[in-house]
Amino acid sequence: MEIFTIDKVRKTFINGEVEEEILKGINLTLKEGEVTALVGASGSGKSTLLTIAAGLQPTSEGQIIFEGKNMTVMSSEQVRKVRASKFGFVFQFAHLVPFLTVAEQLMLMLDVSESKLKKQEQKREVDRILKLVGMDHRKNAYPSSLSGGEKQRVAIARAMIHKPKVLFADEPTASLDSKRSKDVMSLIQDLTKTLNITTLMVTHDEEMLSYADHIIKMSDGLILYNKDSNLAPKEMA
Template sequence: MAAGNATSVIAARSLVKTYVVGDYQVKALRGVNLDVPSGEFLAVTGPSGSGKSTFMHIVGCLDRPTSGQYFLDGQDVSRMSKNELAAVRNKKIGFVFQGFNLLSRTSALDNVELPLLYGGSTLKTSERHKLAKDMLAAVGLGDRFSHHPNQLSGGQQQRVAIARALVNNPSILLADEPTGNLDSRTSIDVMGLFQRLNIERGITVVLITHEHDIAEYGTRIVSFRDGVVVTDRPVTSRRTAADELANLPDTAEAV
């Protein structure tokens, strides 16, 4: 296996994705090369139609490239079958979505346990409960595991979603516009959680966002345009959510 960089969690090599719509071919990705070392907090930005969503789908193993290679943890996943990709998603990727995508009328605990049910897991019920509870505690919801999504605020719901994404101890946390449905204070709060998990647990975070100020919580920003990477720069003046929260006027707790 000719993996790119030994320490790269994500290594994309000339990724091309072409959609056929009627008689037209739409080139969503036109040769993307990107390496993401372990422990990085990468922000991916770009206008709609730039290819960042397609890139995210391939990185998240929800889709396969038309050509090119994608190594995840040194493993070439670009030619895997649907079932193999499902197993990779289960073990190596944690998704966080804009709309949280929690199961309604289902407790936070059950929501977090969901990934543990798939991928041939042989955990006992008590072991699953413990893992899920630990993860909920890690995102600051240690006392709310029996609450249903409709009993939780937006920020809390996103925390449950983050706990769910992390419960299987994935290689990367893939967040697609995670603050899109949250107010600015809660957004900072959630970004603080990402930063803390990134530093404390060394989790590689890939954050897809079109908001430049949100992108600045990362360590590196990659911009897409017309299916290729146009800028790739480290963040010079990184925002730190914890500091910002401390400096905010102590209004009513929105979380």
């Protein structure tokens, strides 16, 4: 099912006296259970598109339709609620809170997402998601004792703990070595399929494209290609 539509989206920034159009009319549809990878040169507008889709900044023109609702006409409080309850985020660095254990990071996220679960149920959810990402044996560990790949697994668990509909990931493997990148990507792919999430992911790494269902290449604020990953030529990245 198509649950996310980016419709004729434009974004203009004003830098001093100069107005610069960074997104020049983007149309994109994302489906449940699929990973869409966004690639393109540095500065082509990938992160801008991702943050606009996630309601972290407004569009200049065009609309974002999520579950049939136009997010661009919602109040900022309504957008915040959608973001907190329906979206998950993963970035290049895990950004874990240094003085909280793995389990506590996830409990905190349940509070932020205004979870209605009782404490006992929250703890069960934390155990369930940690098992899913293969980190249940480290639930009482602090971030400083985890490897980069393990931290990223916890960050993914944190992004998924409130059962979001959409996962936004901006270069989630950029700080990892090749093996850990593959582990993290295959985890994102698995979770997208098994939990039927819609995933939009920015990446620079050509090797990660084999984990995507669609590849969107951006160039200078426009979509250059939009293809099924199995049809994509290797040089596309």
